[in-house]
Amino acid sequence: MWTDFFRSRRAGDLLLALVVVKPLVTIPAIRQRISTGAMIGAVPSVVLAGDAQFMITVIGTLKGGSGKSTLAFNLGVWLAMADVDVQLIDADPQATLSDVCDVRVEEQFEPRILVRERSALTKEALLEHEETLIDIGTADMDALRTSLALCDRVVVPVPPSQADIWSTQRFVHLVRSIDSEIRPDVIGFINRGDTHHAVRETNEAAAALVALPDIRYIKPRLSQRTVFRRSFSEGLAVFELEPNGKGAKEFYALAAALFPHLLS
Numbered sequence: 001m002w003t004d005f006f007r008s009r010r011a012g013d014l015l016l017a018l019v020v021v022k023p024l025v026t027i028p029a030i031r032q033r034i035s036t037g038a039m040i041g042a043v044p045s046v047v048l049a050g051d052a053q054f055m056i057t058v059i060g061t062l063k064g065g066s067g068k069s070t071l072a073f074n075l076g077v078w079l080a081m082a083d084v085d086v087q088l089i090d091a092d093p094q095a096t097l098s099d100v101c102d103v104r105v106e107e108q109f110e111p112r113i114l115v116r117e118r119s120a121l122t123k124e125a126l127l128e129h130e131e132t133l134i135d136i137g138t139a140d141m142d143a144l145r146t147s148l149a150l151c152d153r154v155v156v157p158v159p160p161s162q163a164d165i166w167s168t169q170r171f172v173h174l175v176r177s178i179d180s181e182i183r184p185d186v187i188g189f190i191n192r193g194d195t196h197h198a199v200r201e202t203n204e205a206a207a208a209l210v211a212l213p214d215i216r217y218i219k220p221r222l223s224q225r226t227v228f229r230r231s232f233s234e235g236l237a238v239f240e241l242e243p244n245g246k247g248a249k250e251f252y253a254l255a256a257a258l259f260p261h262l263l264s
C-alpha cells in the first residue's frame, strides 16, 4: 500500500524538496570548485588527491539507541541524491544499516545505497569512494578503534540526558586515546530532542554539550519525531517520506552543517 503512495507522490514531492532546498541543486557546481582546489581553505578535513576528494566520517557513540544508524542512512540517501560518490560501512554487528538498505533494495527505491561490511575498514577500501560514512557501536571494539584511527571526523548524536552527556565525554576520551595519523574533528549534536518548549532538559543537555572539551557542538538538532522511526522502517529517508515535514527541515539543516563544502 505504501509502495503505491510512494509511486504516486514521491516524484513530485522530491522535485518540490529540491526546489525548496536550494543547496541540493547547487551541489555539482560546488563539487567542481572543491576538486579544482578553489575552496581548499574552507574545507580543512577534506583530503584532496588529484581530482578527487575523500572524507571519512564515523558516526559513533558508546550507547545504542542514540540514532547512529538513522543518521548514517539518512545522510547516505541525501548524499546519493546529490550525486555524491558515497559508501556506507556497516561496522556494527547489529547490522541495522544493512537491514534498512535491504528494505530499500526490496522496494526498489532509488537512489540505491552502497553498504559495505566491516571488512571494508581498510585504508584502501575507505578511499575507493569520495564520501564514506561508518556506522559503528561498541559491540565490536576492534572495528571501532580501526574506524577511529582511519577517519577524518567523528559525528556524535547525543540524546538529551545527563547520562548521555557523561557517555559522550567518555566517548571523546576514547577517540582521543586512539593513535591516528589525522586528529579527527569530533562533532556533537542533539538527537531526539524534546519538541515541547516546557521541557528544559534538551536545552540543558545542549548547554552541557557546548561546554564539553574536545568536541565541537553544532546547533542543528533532530527532535524526537515518529517520522524518523516510520521512514526508517519503510526503507526511506525522512525527507522522502515527508519532504515538507518538520523532521525533513531539521535533517536538511543538520546535513548542511555537516557537509558545508558541498553546498556553498
Ligand SMILES: Nc1ncnc2c1ncn2[C@@H]1O[C@H](COP(=O)(O)OP(=O)(O)O)[C@@H](O)[C@H]1O
Pocket (backbone or CB within 6 Å): 063, 064, 065, 066, 067, 068, 069, 070, 071, 096, 191, 192, 193, 222, 223, 224, 225, 226, 227, 228, 229, 230, 232
Ligand atoms: N530523532 C529521532 N526521533 C525519533 N526516533 C528516532 C530518532 N533518531 C532515532 N530514532 C529511533 O530510535 C531507535 C534507535 O535508533 P538507531 O539509529 O537504530 O540508533 P543506534 O544506531 O545509535 O543504536 C530507532 O527506532 C530509530 O528509528
Ligand SMILES: [Mg+2]
Pocket (backbone or CB within 6 Å): 068, 069, 070, 092, 094, 096, 097, 135, 137
Ligand atoms: Mg545502530
